[in-house]
Amino acid sequence: MDSSDAQRIVLTRAIEETLPDAVSPEMQIEALHAAGAVRDEAGWIARRARFLTAEPLAVYRPLLAMTTALPSAGGLVLAVGVVTGLLFNYLGPSQQIHALYNPICALIAWNVGVYLVLFGRAALNRTGSGPRRRERSPDSVSEAEASIAVAPHESSRLLRPGALGRWILRRSVPALWLRLNKAAIDARAGVEDLGRVARAFWSLWIPVAGPLFALHARRLLNLGATGVAVGATAGMFVRGLFLDYHVVWRSTFLRDPSTVADLLRVVLAPTAYLLRMSPPDTSTVSAMMTPEGVGAESWIWLYAASAGLVILVPRALIAGWVALRMRSVGSTLDLRLGDPYYRELVAFAREQQIDRIAAAIQSDIRVETRRFAAAIAHFVCESLYDGRIVPRLKAFRTRGGRLGELERAITADCEAFTDELEQYVGRAQRDFDESLARAVATTVGGTVDFAARATAGLPGRVDEASRGSARDVSHSLGDGLTRTIGSTVSTAVALVAGAMSGGFGKSLGIAIVATLLGTSGPIGFLIGAIGALVLASGAFVLGHRRATDALQGISLPGLVLRTTLWPARFERILRDGREQCRASVRETIESKLEPLTPEISEQIWRSVRPLLSQRREASES
Secondary structure, three states: OOHHHHHHHHHHHHHHHHOHHHOOHHHHHHHHHHHOOOOOHHHHHHHHHHHHHHOOOHHHHHHHHHHHOOHHHHHHHHHHHHHHHHHHOOOOOOOEEEOOOOHHHHHHHHHHHHHHHHHHHHHHHHHOHHHHHHHOOOOOOOHHHHHHHHOOOOHHHHOOOOHHHHHHHHHHHHHHHHHHOHHHOOOOOOHHHHHHHHHHHHHHHHHHHHHHHHHHHHHHHHHHHHHHHHHHHHHHHHHHHHOOOEEEOOOOOOOOHHHHHHHHHHHHHHHHHHOOOOOOOHHHHHHHOOOOOEEOHHHHHHHHHHHHHHHHHHHHHHHHHHHHHHHHHHOOOOOOOOOHHHHHHHHHHHHHOHHHHHHHHHHHHHHHHHHHHHHHHHHHHHHHHHHHHHHHHHHHHHHEEEHHHHHHHHHHHHHHHHHHHHHHHHHHHHHHHHHHHHHHHHHHHHHOOOOHHHHHOHHHHHHHHOOOOOEOOOOEOOOHHHHHHHHHHHHHHHHHHOOHHHHHHHHHHHHHHHHHHOOOOHHHHHHHHHHHHHHHHOHHHHOOOOHHHHHHHOEEEHHHHHHHOOHHHHHHHHHHHHHHHHHHHHHHHHHHHHHHHHHHHHHHHHHHHHHHHHHHHHHHO
């Protein structure tokens, strides 16, 4: 798991364990819903923590910045190192530099010693003693040490070697961070509660990010060493720029020029070879032993190159290795998901099955939507198509007439049918609402293990719990889950239909009639089929005039129509028109409602959520 998710998870745990009432039962259920299905436990816990820290627990989110204290200190440590190096390479009145006893040589010797220690530890790790040492290293925190952080009153534990120092560190870092970041703290979070959460968060985070802390510390040490070397070298050049410096050799014990020359060749030969400089010989050492010494210009370049070769280059390589290790360790932090906190959290989520409830609610909506669409399509076919359009077509076939007049009459029938359709849609909507409410109540009751007395009156409980719990786009949804669902559907479909002021039934009726009257709708299909048949069979009457122009204005005799549209063919046209009418109405309604399924589901979920939170409270009590 990456560092960002791990931080949110640990913060959420610290809050829930320190302040049990910070997350209400209803919000717990909402978090389970937002996290989704528990397929990957680590991913599910991370999604839940992201939801809680994004809004419900946002007042504690600034505490996450505690984990970035070490990573963000790199620039400060480097600057402090440079200043320290400048001061370490004292810009004083002395104008003589000892050949070996000087700040640069001291830094080189110190860094060589550090490299030897690092190589020694690496060799020990390879021989097999390393793993045992890592198990006991400060990078990992034992359960006893973790208990010290959360139970400092146990004085006997503080007497253990090193425990007191670690306890002070764990207590001091949160307190210092809170003092330095008062401006970033949300006033809604109580000072006492925030302090308790900060200490718990820090105590839980150290065992998780111990290896990462160690790498950050190594990075800072390398930056500090680099800064000191840069500062000391810069100070040396400043001294050489403004003062006339000389290199001397002063020693009580080493006074033989040949011995000193051999020593200097061993220490400075690698750098002198790279700079193509001659190593100091006996005559040079003899001149260095005089009171004046020798000019320091070439020696200053020699010291600077030595610092770059022995300090800057190795430190840069180590820093690069540390950066790679930080990236690897930062993406594989171990949260110890076997801890009771995480086991209980996952077990409760699987027991509640929130993701299945949400999926079942969406399935209920889709099923009831299809039933709703089928009912309206049946009504349109029965009342409009069979009740009005088919009689007109039969009369037109018997008496004859103009297709243009037939089309205008059918259009008038459809427009007059709008009011009747609106009234039926209102009734169908109420049936839809009640049926969907029953389906949702069955889903919730069948999935959530309510007590027997509660299960018996579950539809009433759903209706009661949803009272006033949700709001639609423009007004209160009213009382009960049934009305909540109905208002949600009505408002959403009216918005899509573009006729908010006309109401659900009217807007949906307009959409249906528009489909019926369209050139690709069932009415257009009927008119086109009749016209094509008349044209094909009555060419001797119409000649070769185009159907689109001729058939609209020509009066067709009934004999021609009856001849062209013989009973079997006429019934087939009516039957095809009826099926296309049914399919068109059904597709129109489903296409309007399908994009709104998530919104309707969310509205219903807001009404169901209080029931599930009551169940959580009952299980905890």
